[in-house]
Amino acid sequence: MIIAERKGLDRIIEMLDGRRSILVAGCRSCVSVCQAGGEREVVALAEALRLHAASKGMDRSIDTVTIERQCEKEWVMEIAPLIEGKDAILSMACGVGAQIMQQAFTDVQVFPGLNTEGMGAPEVQGVYEERCGGCGDCVLHLTGGICPVARCSKSLLNGPCGGSQDGRCEIDPEKPCAWDMIYRSLVRLGRPDLLEINIPPKDWSHSHHGGPRRVVRKRAVLSEEEVA
Amino acid sequence: MTDCRSNLQRVLDSGNFAVTAEIGPPKSASGEAVQRRARLLKGHADAFNLTDNQTATVRLSSMASAVLCMQEGVEPVLQMTCRDRNRIALQSDLLGAASLGIRNILCLSGDHPRFGNQKGAKGVYDLDPVQELMVFRMMRDEGKVWGGDTLEQAPQVFLGAVANPFADPLDLRAVRLAKKVDAGAEFVQTQAVFDLDRFERFMKQVRERHLDERAHILAGVIPLRSAGAARYMRDRVPGMSVPDEVVDRMSKAADQRDEGIEICLETIERLRSIEGVHGIHIMAIGWEDIVPEIVDRSGLSQRP
Numbered sequence: 001m002i003i004a005e006r007k008g009l010d011r012i013i014e015m016l017d018g019r020r021s022i023l024v025a026g027c028r029s030c031v032s033v034c035q036a037g038g039e040r041e042v043v044a045l046a047e048a049l050r051l052h053a054a055s056k057g058m059d060r061s062i063d064t065v066t067i068e069r070q071c072e073k074e075w076v077m078e079i080a081p082l083i084e085g086k087d088a089i090l091s092m093a094c095g096v097g098a099q100i101m102q103q104a105f106t107d108v109q110v111f112p113g114l115n116t117e118g119m120g121a122p123e124v125q126g127v128y129e130e131r132c133g134g135c136g137d138c139v140l141h142l143t144g145g146i147c148p149v150a151r152c153s154k155s156l157l158n159g160p161c162g163g164s165q166d167g168r169c170e171i172d173p174e175k176p177c178a179w180d181m182i183y184r185s186l187v188r189l190g191r192p193d194l195l196e197i198n199i200p201p202k203d204w205s206h207s208h209h210g211g212p213r214r215v216v217r218k219r220a221v222l223s224e225e226e227v228a
Numbered sequence: 229m230t231d232c233r234s235n236l237q238r239v240l241d242s243g244n245f246a247v248t249a250e251i252g253p254p255k256s257a258s259g260e261a262v263q264r265r266a267r268l269l270k271g272h273a274d275a276f277n278l279t280d281n282q283t284a285t286v287r288l289s290s291m292a293s294a295v296l297c298m299q300e301g302v303e304p305v306l307q308m309t310c311r312d313r314n315r316i317a318l319q320s321d322l323l324g325a326a327s328l329g330i331r332n333i334l335c336l337s338g339d340h341p342r343f344g345n346q347k348g349a350k351g352v353y354d355l356d357p358v359q360e361l362m363v364f365r366m367m368r369d370e371g372k373v374w375g376g377d378t379l380e381q382a383p384q385v386f387l388g389a390v391a392n393p394f395a396d397p398l399d400l401r402a403v404r405l406a407k408k409v410d411a412g413a414e415f416v417q418t419q420a421v422f423d424l425d426r427f428e429r430f431m432k433q434v435r436e437r438h439l440d441e442r443a444h445i446l447a448g449v450i451p452l453r454s455a456g457a458a459r460y461m462r463d464r465v466p467g468m469s470v471p472d473e474v475v476d477r478m479s480k481a482a483d484q485r486d487e488g489i490e491i492c493l494e495t496i497e498r499l500r501s502i503e504g505v506h507g508i509h510i511m512a513i514g515w516e517d518i519v520p521e522i523v524d525r526s527g528l529s530q531r532p
Contacts, residue, residue, distance in 0.1 A: 162392030
């Protein structure tokens with residue numbers, strides 16, 4: 001899932017300066033699971049914005065909606081009637097959802113209410129950790145099911161740097177060292193031999209460094225007749 | 229055929245115990261500090277490492293510092309981290325270094341930007357140090373850049389790597405070094421040794437894998453200037469192991485500076501007796517002036 005975190009209230013207020021009619025739009029998907037942009041967070045933020053507006057004597061209306069999936073145009077288009085008369089949409093979805101929202105409603109400016117923090121999973125309740133770097137060339141079979149691209153602070157592919165101590169990463173003792181985890185996992189799996197293999201330079205062109213990626217699933221693409 | 233080997237490589241190839249020392253480039257557009265240190269240290273070591281924006285702090289570039297050293301008649305070891313350059317820049321800089329006469333290259337990942345004065349910098353890490361060695365060896369031995377494009381002239385360089393016997397997991401440290409040697413490392417400079425017991429355990433693993441026969445290992449030492457410095461390294465520097473005895477000894481010393489030098493000399497003495505250690509690498513961070521005294525009192529002042 002996508003992990004995201006809400007921007008600070010001050011930052012959101014600053015972004016929305018001068019806007020009089022705002023739609024706060026949440027998403028019931030990933031950001032709802034990580035408690036950043038689901039219905040509950042949308043209602044709470046809208047209330048905070050109303051209180052702020054009232055305290056400043058601002059003439060501002062704030063409506064809310066929470067969409068099933070903000071990253072899919074079909075769901076987004078359903079809220080078209082709510083956009084009437086709005087001069088701002090505060091998207092409480094990930095960066096993808098916010099973009100689809102802007103793509104769907106080209107005349108109203110979309111503001112990002114969240115910061116997208118990557119692809120990850122809940123570690124324990126309330127703690128969400130990045131797990132996948134989206135490199136486009138997965139090596140998990142070589143690294144004991146632990147991603148060095150996303151989970152090593154230096155994305156090292158051939159073992160830990162000199163700062164790994166007591167299983168912790170040198171940049172932050174709160175963060176586990178990915179290579180310490182990889183080592184343990186490969187030993188448990190009976191594959192310590194994989195630790196001895198030199199992984200050659202990675203082809204980053206499969207990642208974002210090859211430009212924005214596009215996946216075409218031919219069997220799912222509708223023919224011209226089908227579209228008609 | 230002319231011998232294009234570096235002085236450091238000749239010293240190590242001939243079986244002599246090598247000495248290298250570190251020179252930290254200044255936060256300055258003036259090379260005077262590097263030149264002054266080069267003049268001061270000339271003849272006291274076989275080659276001198278120029279650190280590459282150490283602790284991720286912006287400094288005079290290691291390449292420029294290396295050239296400044298050569299102008300003073302001192303042989304450089306050019307440190308090249310994977311943190312700041314992608315494979316295009318690293319390969320280009322290797323060609324540049326070779327064209328300027330730099331013969332010793334040290335490949336390393338580099339301190340994370342989190343530690344320096346550019347905390348918001350994007351760490352590159354296009355290559356890791358093992359891959360950096362693979363690429364550089366291909367350039368030298370096959371005369372090709374990564375991907376196969378042919379070079380008009382291959383860079384003649386002596387390739388080095390770093391090893392930290394004190395980071396975890398311990399059992400992975402010799403494995404990691406083996407990978408670097410497989411990738412092309414011909415000399416290895418280690419993190420500073422204070423914990424000799426652990427270093428001996430590491431060297432045992434290194435010998436079991438015959439890595440000491442395939443690469444020259446230079447053990448790192450840091451002369452301690454104060455008990456505070458010892459404590460800081462013990463408590464604050466990830467991947468360093470400074471035993472409590474060392475900190476205690478420094479704390480109780482009447483003259484901490486002298487005690488620090490004494491500990492360093494004893495460490496060097498013991499390192500010289502460890503099978504597979506072919507040299508020492510002195511990192512007198514901010515205290516480079518002390519290097520001649522340490523080399524001299526270690527009985528290593530007669531450089532080959």
